[in-house]
Amino acid sequence: MEKRYDSKVALSIPAWNLESGELLGLVGSNGAGKTTFLSLLLDLLRPDQGSIRINGRALEADNSWRAVTGSFLDRSFLVEYLTIPEYLEFVGAAFGISKKETYQKLEAFEGFLPISRVDSKRLLRDLSTGNAKKVGILAALFVSPDFVILDEPFANLDPPSQIRLKEILIRTGKENHTTMIISSHDLGHVTEVCDRITLLSQGKIIRDIETSKETLAELNTFFSTDVVDSAT
Amino acid sequence: MKPATFVTSFRLLAKNQFRIAIRRIQVQQGWFVRIVIGVMLVYSAFILLTLGFFFDRFSSEVWPQLDPVTVVNRYLLAMFVSLFFMRFLFQKTPKIKIIPYLHLPIRRGALIAFFQSASLFSIHNFYPLLFFVPFWLRFVQQSSAVSSPEMWMVAVMLLIGTSHYANLLLRAILQRNAPFFYGLMSLFMITAFVDETSGIGLQQPVSEYMFTRILSGQIIEIWLLLLVFGTIAFASTLQLLKSVKSPEARSQPVRVTSLNIPESWGLVGHLVRLELLLLWRNRRPRHYLLVSLLFSTMYLVFMLGTGTAVNSSAFSALVGLFASGGFVLNYGQLMFGWDSEHYQALVTRDVPFSAMVKAKLIVLQGSCVALFVISLPLFISFRSDLVPLHFAFLFYNAGITTVLIMELAARNNQAIDIGKSGGFFNYEGFSAKHWLWFIPTALPPVLFMMAMNDSPKIALILLASIGFVSILLTDVWTHYFARGLNGRKHKMIEGFTKSAG
Incomplete structure (x- = not known):
């Protein structure tokens, strides 16, 4: 699969596979192609060459994957003029979940974002970056999806929220057998949560490894000595 | 220092x-x-x-x-x-x-x-x-x-x-x-x-x-x-x-009141609510709403009240078009562009394009009815002879004008900052096609009324009938536009992302 922006190749992956139930961490420097990769997986971008298949079916040919996918890439995934309850009810409705069931499901995330205590009259656009991110992550997770895609979920969160999110992701992945792709610059968190790490550099996969005790040290060494992608 | x-x-x-x-x-x-x-x-x-x-x-x-x-x-x-x-x-x-x-x-x-x-x-x-x-x-x-x-x-x-x-x-x-x-x-x-x-x-x-x-x-x-x-x-x-x-x-948080739509309306109900909240809670779309309301009330008083101003069949057709279709013509032409900031949120969820289109058509058709009701007392008070025209154009606008405008809107790929004011010279989201599209949208009923000058009643019956048939075909239009939007999805996302940057 290849994606170009004008003549520049942003992503070039000969072949890559993700098994059901895997928790994959996507790491790489700024400009490595992580967000492009996630956007391609969500059919927000179309590859110039090659294709993406979910359960053997081409992404663009079959929309059924949407009904089982929860995702949050950035603030554009929020509808900023809605309040938190309105937005979560809307996302629930998009997944065919009733209002009552939406609030029942949200109870499981009270520790991360206490929905019963949020200011229900405040618009999403008036929230801080961290709180807006929590809402986006919550919207991706509470619908009990089979497949979760999160871009930089730990960034901008306060330490307690980071710890709770880590627990939620591990619990969701292990207990619900949810397949996840999490891109992150936080090597510590990502190696704790994920059982597989894919390292992108200049649009290419340069490592694809099972997480072990040595992975964090290995990644630290790589980023301190090796490639620095251009963010320009 | x-x-x-x-x-x-x-x-x-x-x-x-x-x-x-x-x-x-x-x-x-x-x-x-x-x-x-x-x-x-x-x-x-x-x-x-x-x-x-x-x-x-x-x-x-x-x-x-x-x-x-x-x-x-x-x-x-x-x-x-x-x-x-x-x-x-x-x-x-x-x-x-x-x-x-x-x-x-x-x-x-x-x-x-x-x-x-x-x-x-x-x-x-x-x-x-x-x-x-x-x-x-x-x-x-x-x-x-x-x-x-x-x-x-x-x-x-x-x-x-x-x-x-x-x-x-x-x-x-x-x-x-x-x-x-x-x-x-x-x-x-x-x-x-x-x-x-x-x-x-x-x-x-x-x-x-x-x-x-x-x-x-x-x-x-x-x-x-x-x-x-x-x-x-x-x-x-x-x-x-x-x-x-x-x-x-630096930032003034807005506190809002909610708008409830029965849950039995399902996803389309949620999308209608989304459109109505977009309209009410954001400056530029709200401005378009106020301009439409202003036309159907204050401006109409001047036009109908002066007695002789609306005499030609061409001008009366334009008044009919704008009195109930003003909102469709000005807000509707930028639809999907209004959603540019969160379009990705819609297309990555399980929100079918058909539901999105249906919700927008309901809002546009509803606006025709609302503006018709608001402006009806003015027609009755000042120009009761134009009430049949107003009634015929309600059907024409709800059936035909909405479809024509949706055909234009489904090709929008320019981002709009909905929080900005809608003052003069804010033409964000507009392109040449928006100006040109006004010709096939506004001209046919005007020309038709002019051509049928000798039989205005028949002209109005025909316009209303065409509109009514088109309203009955709403589901057909919905699927037609949904297909088009699906095909243009990546182009629209790319356009929204580029123009927003």
């Missing part, structure tokens, strides 16, 4: 704001939009200048027994009130412009003084002069009955300035105390309505008396106007100072 002096601050701010204004023109609009705006500006300037220089030819037709100066004096106050409503819809306040400077070592006084005075350089203040200056040169100065023509011009300038700062003041009041603002406006509207309809007609003699006295050299009225101007300018400056000193100056 000392804060910059008043003069240095003024110079710095002037240089910076000038640069920003130039860059905004260069960056924001495409060439086609720039040409259209240019033509519109030249055309309206030409009309105002012509009206100013040759007002006698116009006034002798409508008020043959009055001289031009008396006519203008009589309607001067009413004219400024009308212009004020235009200002209120379109003119921006300087508050947003001040925010980036608040953290810098620039004296608050200099900031406020600069932006309050710079705000006077507005098209809303300049354009009225295109009428008043030639009128003054040709009629006021030349009149033998006038002893102080200069004072008359000073009075006009004071009225322009008062109107300018009153707009800023009222906007600040609306921001801080909405119930008080609405109370004030209601009181004003009721007074004006009672004055006009009960036959009292107080404002015309007051206006004529005041400006005739100014022309005859009475200085007291000028002092009175100066006092009003000074008070309003001072109050508006105080409000601006207060707003930049308040902790919410």
